[in-house]
Structures are given as structure tokens and as C-alpha cells.
Amino acid sequence: LDKRAMGNDIYKFNQQYRLHVSYSFMGPYQLEQRVRDQLVDQMNDILPMGYRARTQTWSWQQDESKHYLLIFLVLIIIFFICSILLESLLQPLAILGLIPISFIGLFLTFYLFELNFDQGGWAAFILLSGLAVNAGLYILNDFNNFCNTHQKRDFRQLYLKAFQYKITPVFLTISSTIIGLIPFVIGQREAFWFSFAAGTMGGLAFSILGIFLFFPIFIKMKRIRNSR
Numbered sequence: 001l002d003k004r005a006m007g008n009d010i011y012k013f014n015q016q017y018r019l020h021v022s023y024s025f026m027g028p029y030q031l032e033q034r035v036r037d038q039l040v041d042q043m044n045d046i047l048p049m050g051y052r053a054r055t056q057t058w059s060w061q062q063d064e065s066k067h068y069l070l071i072f073l074v075l076i077i078i079f080f081i082c083s084i085l086l087e088s089l090l091q092p093l094a095i096l097g098l099i100p101i102s103f104i105g106l107f108l109t110f111y112l113f114e115l116n117f118d119q120g121g122w123a124a125f126i127l128l129s130g131l132a133v134n135a136g137l138y139i140l141n142d143f144n145n146f147c148n149t150h151q152k153r154d155f156r157q158l159y160l161k162a163f164q165y166k167i168t169p170v171f172l173t174i175s176s177t178i179i180g181l182i183p184f185v186i187g188q189r190e191a192f193w194f195s196f197a198a199g200t201m202g203g204l205a206f207s208i209l210g211i212f213l214f215f216p217i218f219i220k221m222k223r224i225r226n227s228r
Helices: 029-046 065-086 091-096 098-112 119-149 155-184 191-220
Strands: 010-013 016-019
Touching: 065 091, 065 119, 091 098, 091 119, 091 191, 098 119, 098 191, 119 155, 119 191, 155 191
Parallel strands: none
Antiparallel strands: 010 016
């Protein structure tokens, strides 16, 4: 611990005299809140009548533009990797379309459960960007292989065949990831890990809607088959 004299200036505000005592706390927000409340209670127990201690919190706002830039960089990398794998510039757009759908689930999770969006939420963005595209890659890669080996069959039937083959691994991947994150949301809420796990679980659960609704609509466009 390091104590430094910062002056004992007393200010008058709203017919009250105030003396500010500031400190910096390095650690999770929940722990800082418990320590702050404990200090305030201890001060109020020893202060004479007419005096009281109250809290006022300042938080350092980080530059969020770096987070947006990082997410954009991840999307660019995913696009190039999918373009190389699928040998197409149009098909990766169907893969990337699953990412904002999973982001909707993340936003709804934080909104409905009134969670604090912190660094864990930004980390969930990055993780969802990688996990949400797996389902699309599984299905679309098999769809392209079936189109090459069964060129005379209707592409809708080939897509249903690829979907039938890969939907079980997709569900297993999503469910196993959600189950693996459950320990982070039960018990004591750690600032980073709780928001990270909650956002990831909500995004993955919502990405299932993208697999069943958005992805077939995009694939139904016949030009995506001819764009390879």
C-alpha cells in the first residue's frame, strides 16, 4: 500500500461541508464494491453525530474503438479463410451472416438479464465470431462436395442432405460449449468470466436460429451455387 498526501481541502456544497478521500482499487468490480461498502460502514460507525461517509465512484473509460477494430479484423480473417476453403467470394458472406445473428443473442442476454457489459462481453464477441461460423462451414463444405459429385440432382435436395449429415455435429458442438461455460455463471459472479460465459451462451443459443432460418434462405439463391 502506498499513501500520499493529497491535501485536506474542504468544500461547501448544498449547505454541507465535504472532504473527499480518493483511492484506486485494482481488481474485479464486485470485490471493489464489497470493500468500498465495508469501509463506508466502518467509517459511519466511528464518525460523530452530524458526520457521514458516502461513496462516489469514478471509472476509467477505455477506448472502445480498439475493440471494434479487433472484431473487424477477425471478420476479415474469417472471410479470407472461408474464401480459400470454399473457393468462392460469395459463399463466405453466408458464413459471415451467422455472426451478427449470434451477436443479437448476446445483446439480448445482457439486456434481458440486466448484466453489466464489460471486458467479458467484448471477449464473447471475439469467441462468437469464431464459433458461429463453424456450423455454416460444416454444412456448406458438404453441400459443395455433393454438388461436385451429384451435378444432376437438385441443389435443394443436396443442401438438405448436407444439413442432415452435419446438424448432429453442429448441435453437439454448440451444446458442449454451452455446458462447458455453465460453471462460470453459477455460484459467485466473477466480473470477467460471468459476462464472458453469459454472452457466449446466449449468442450460441441464438445462432441456432441463423442455421435454421437465415442460412437456408441464403443458400436458396441459386447463384451461390454457380459462384464457385
